[in-house]
Amino acid sequence: MAVERILAELKALGARQLAEATAPPKGMYTSPDILALEQERIFGAGWLCAGRADEIARPGDYMTFEMGPQPVILVRGKDGAVRAHANTCRHRMMPLVEGKGNASRFTCPYHAWTYGLDGGLVAAPHMDRTSCFDKKELSLAVIRCEIYQGWIYVTLNGGARPVADMLAPLTSVIERYGQEHYRTIFTEEHVWYTNWKCLTENFMESYHLPVAHRETVGANFTVSENTFGEAGDEDDFAFQFFTKTEGAPVGRAHPANDRLEGDWRRTSVMPTVFPSHMYVLAPDHLWYLSLQPDGVGRTRIRYGAALAPEVMDSADDSLALIAEKKAFLDKVQVEDKHVVEGIFNGAMSPLAVPGPLSWMEQENHQFARYLARHLCD
Numbered sequence: 001m002a003v004e005r006i007l008a009e010l011k012a013l014g015a016r017q018l019a020e021a022t023a024p025p026k027g028m029y030t031s032p033d034i035l036a037l038e039q040e041r042i043f044g045a046g047w048l049c050a051g052r053a054d055e056i057a058r059p060g061d062y063m064t065f066e067m068g069p070q071p072v073i074l075v076r077g078k079d080g081a082v083r084a085h086a087n088t089c090r091h092r093m094m095p096l097v098e099g100k101g102n103a104s105r106f107t108c109p110y111h112a113w114t115y116g117l118d119g120g121l122v123a124a125p126h127m128d129r130t131s132c133f134d135k136k137e138l139s140l141a142v143i144r145c146e147i148y149q150g151w152i153y154v155t156l157n158g159g160a161r162p163v164a165d166m167l168a169p170l171t172s173v174i175e176r177y178g179q180e181h182y183r184t185i186f187t188e189e190h191v192w193y194t195n196w197k198c199l200t201e202n203f204m205e206s207y208h209l210p211v212a213h214r215e216t217v218g219a220n221f222t223v224s225e226n227t228f229g230e231a232g233d234e235d236d237f238a239f240q241f242f243t244k245t246e247g248a249p250v251g252r253a254h255p256a257n258d259r260l261e262g263d264w265r266r267t268s269v270m271p272t273v274f275p276s277h278m279y280v281l282a283p284d285h286l287w288y289l290s291l292q293p294d295g296v297g298r299t300r301i302r303y304g305a306a307l308a309p310e311v312m313d314s315a316d317d318s319l320a321l322i323a324e325k326k327a328f329l330d331k332v333q334v335e336d337k338h339v340v341e342g343i344f345n346g347a348m349s350p351l352a353v354p355g356p357l358s359w360m361e362q363e364n365h366q367f368a369r370y371l372a373r374h375l376c377d
């Protein structure tokens with residue numbers, strides 16, 4: 001399908017009410033032209049979640065992140081601030097570091113140009129005969145980076161609205177959880193064979209929980225009681241609430257949690273920060289995905305979880321607790337992988353036609369409107 005036709009259908013879909021809405025045209029998931037447009041107008045313009053600030057808690061702690069083709073170093077400076085720099089040497093463009101660690105400076109593995117934690121070039125051997133060499137002009141490129149409630153967001157768009165402004169209506173709802181104090185228990189990178197939007201949409205709708213997740217998360221609450229947060233038509237986020245049953249083994253506040261009161265003690269919020277940061281914020285834990293497309297049918301996923309501080313502090317055996325939580329979430333991931341890779345294959349099939357949405361898929365329709373706002377002229 002031509003890209004103009006896909007965008008015209010997306011625009012028409014965005015203009016419809018939820019009760020009249022279907023899933024987006026399948027070309028949205030399969031067209032390389034749509035992906036190129038998304039790379040430019042969505043991933044090149046919006047905020048991406050690079051992980052959690054407590055992953056680099058001490059001065060000198062760093063970790064790497066890929067923003068599409070742009071490699072990034074996230075580092076905690078001596079002053080305690082988190083900064084992001086291009087992970088690209090100013091000499092002949094070698095990436096400086098991989099993975100995560102702690103460093104007092106970054107030395108390029110190619111010819112040993114060395115940069116401080118602030119990104120400034122501090123040493124470069126055998127450059128004394130080069131007249132166009134000026135250390136001051138050769139700092140690592142700065143990338144915009146903001147911390148919001150413990151999350152690290154980065155963008156290549158100098159004009160993007162500050163994260164705290166963009167998410168202000170969400171902040172008043174979620175700040176009671178104190179998620180910036182939750183402690184990260186793991187972070188992993190995965191590749192799934194699906195379009196990135198299949199994953200965003202899957203995460204946002206609870207309709208599949210009693211079916212695809214009947215063995216895991218589906219058992220602990222009544223999805224038809226889920227409610228949606230107030231997000232306006234121009235907002236680049238969506239969220240919903242779900243309340244756990246009294247006997248649910250996870251998702252309820254620890255007795256030592258003095259931040260949450262009443263029904264909040266068994267209520268989780270599920271925010272999605274468009275385009276691709278989704279998380280479950282529960283009274284006792286959180287878990288998240290941050291996505292980036294790597295081709296029409298390939299998605300890179302940063303997947304991680306954190307536990308509320310009182311949950312960690314009261315554990316007799318914190319390693320066993322972490323292993324148990326991770327095993328549970330991994331099982332949920334396996335269930336989701338099966339369906340999101342399945343629906344991508346479905347979208348590739350000639351006879352597939354996108355069908356009507358349930359009211360439980362309200363956020364999917366909000367997401368279609370977001371896509372229409374950013375992709376259609």
Ligand code: FES
Pocket residue numbers: 089090091092093094108109110111112113
């Ligand atoms: S490319 Fe980094 S020192 Fe040469």
Ligand SMILES: [Fe+2]
Pocket residue numbers: 202203208212213335336
């Ligand atoms: Fe799921």
